[in-house]
Amino acid sequence: MSAIDPRTVLLLTGIMGGLMSLVLYSLKRNYPASIEGLGDWSAALLLLFAGGLLVAGRGKLPNVVSISVSSFLLWSGLYLAYVGSQRFFGVKPRIAPWMALITGLALVQLWFSVVEPSYHMRLVLTTVATACLSGVHAWLVFRQGSITFSRGLAVGVLVFLFGAQVMRLVTSFSAPFPLNAEFFDTSTLQLTYITSFAFSVLLFSISAVLMATDRLRIELEHLANHDSLTNALTRRHMDDACRSELERCRRHGHSMALLIMDLDHFKEINDIYGHQAGDQALINFVARVNALLRGPDQLGRFGGEEFVALLPETSLDEAIAVAERIRGACTLAGQAPACTVSIGVTTNRKDNDSVDTLLARADAALYRAKAAGRNRVEVA
Ligand SMILES: Nc1nc2c(ncn2[C@@H]2O[C@H](COP(=O)(O)OP(=O)(O)OP(=O)(O)O)[C@@H](O)[C@H]2O)c(=O)[nH]1
Structure with missing residues (x-):
């Protein structure tokens, strides 16, 4: 009982x-x-x-x-x-x-x-x-x-x-x-x-x-x-990821690379083909770049047609090779509207390099790529 x-x-x-x-x-x-x-x-x-x-x-x-x-x-x-x-x-x-x-x-x-x-x-x-x-x-x-x-x-x-x-x-x-x-x-x-x-x-x-x-x-x-249009990572996430990756590389004496990428004459794409086609070009660009990056690499959208790729454990030469591959893939892309990309590349060099310093350096290289005629990779 x-x-x-x-x-x-x-x-x-x-x-x-x-x-x-x-x-x-x-x-x-x-x-x-x-x-x-x-x-x-x-x-x-x-x-x-x-x-x-x-x-x-x-x-x-x-x-x-x-x-x-x-x-x-x-x-x-x-x-x-x-x-x-x-x-x-x-x-x-x-x-x-x-x-x-x-x-x-x-x-x-x-x-x-x-x-x-x-x-x-x-x-x-x-x-x-x-x-x-x-x-x-x-x-x-x-x-x-x-x-x-x-x-x-x-x-x-x-x-x-x-x-x-x-x-x-x-x-x-x-x-x-x-x-x-x-x-x-x-x-x-x-x-x-x-x-x-x-x-x-x-x-x-x-x-x-x-x-x-x-x-x-x-x-x-x-x-x-994640950015709602392209599904690339947001700037907030990239800032955090870059900071922790830089800290990790500094501890282990490794090299990390940052690529700043900006689509060329994007305003014309919007003006000629319309805003929706412009959106599609951004989506295509992110898909194309993601297909070229390795597992630990991260791609973020920093603004309208500006993107940043974080490449951990990557030397300057390797980063330039990746940037050239991305530039080449965009130039060859079959889908309309065609659109080229300019890329600024940098890596951490000194112990006191901060994420802001790296971004500023890559941005300066991007500026040079634009000034030199676009559809180029420049290094800083
Ligand atoms: N379709 C679309 N256009 C966008 C988006 N965000 C920004 N843009 C457009 O991107 C264009 C950027 O123009 P600019 O900054 O003048 O640069 P650009 O025409 O690419 O010229 P360069 O960078 O000097 O080669 C603007 O017309 C924005 O309206 C977006 O999410 N979708």
């Missing part, structure tokens, strides 16, 4: 799940539409809450409602939580076959509660369905790249739920039920089973909120660090 009433556990965790559903719904309303799945997660918790309430009404409600309808709601809730994760991770859900399967299982459940009552068969169905739904869900979240705390929590909770169902299934065969066994049998095993389900749902909803918050942070960081 246990002092804890399983109905109380279901009711309390259900109420908390309902509140978490409200939290997820408010996130859906306030977060950017690019963060998908929040509405499904919120609705899933409501279904699970409703299903839990019907289960708690076992004995007081007709069996069809407290057993079959409740199972349908609980499985649909678990499935909708999976759909939420699919949408969140950009996977297209296939709702029709899954809902057909869940409806079929609920009908079999109905058979074993009304036509041929068998608590054991119903338990087998419930544990198998819940284990499958939590298993595929855990696998989906697990295979989305490197594990963060929020995703780790989601995977952990889903694997735990899967394990609890398998354990319950196995123990249901190894320790046969007395004929009059019922769901709210207050054995420790049954209480553990109900509690593990209820708390898994609650913890999953917390992990969903954390995953959405993580995603929002990543999107905001991306917005703060």
Whole structure:
């Protein structure tokens, strides 16, 4: 006998799940539409809450409602939580076959509660369905790249739920039920089973909120660090990157290079082809340069048609070669409007070189390239 009433556990965790559903719904309303799945997660918790309430009404409600309808709601809730994760991770859900399967299982459940009552068969169905739904869900979240705390929590909770169902299934065969066994049998095993389900749902909803918050942070960081037109890095990000790279190079006695690049006669491109074509030329330029840079190099947009490339661990000769490659790629570019580029190159030389000194030197070299007729690389 246990002092804890399983109905109380279901009711309390259900109420908390309902509140978490409200939290997820408010996130859906306030977060950017690019963060998908929040509405499904919120609705899933409501279904699970409703299903839990019907289960708690076992004995007081007709069996069809407290057993079959409740199972349908609980499985649909678990499935909708999976759909939420699919949408969140950009996977297209296939709702029709899954809902057909869940409806079929609920009908079999109905058979074993009304036509041929068998608590054991119903338990087998419930544990198998819940284990499958939590298993595929855990696998989906697990295979989305490197594990963060929020995703780790989601995977952990889903694997735990899967394990609890398998354990319950196995123990249901190894320790046969007395004929009059019922769901709210207050054995420790049954209480553990109900509690593990209820708390898994609650913890999953917390992990969903954390995953959405993580995603929002990543999107905001991306917005703060990337130029919205060209997707090059922003000046703010480049300033920080140059400063920390210079510091690192100074400590290790390495060389780093800065390239300042400015598209030639860009005003004419706008005037002749229009502003949209000018925008496209900027986008093409960034794509072309990024394709020529190495992994650790960074490209930022400093102003209208002025860009800076930071090349760590790069000597002056190597930097000139990179700059020439960029200039050559722009000159040869097939897409209209054609547009050449002038580039100023510099590297850190003295210990007291600051980022501002390097930028000023590269800018002076760029000025010389412009003055010497453009479509040139100059060094300072
Ligand atoms: N389409 C487009 N044009 C931009 C953008 N930002 C700046 N510009 C234009 O870029 C042009 C820069 O002109 P200038 O500074 O005179 O330089 P330039 O015509 O490239 O001449 P040089 O640099 O001396 O070769 C201006 O006409 C700006 O309006 C942008 O985001 N999109």
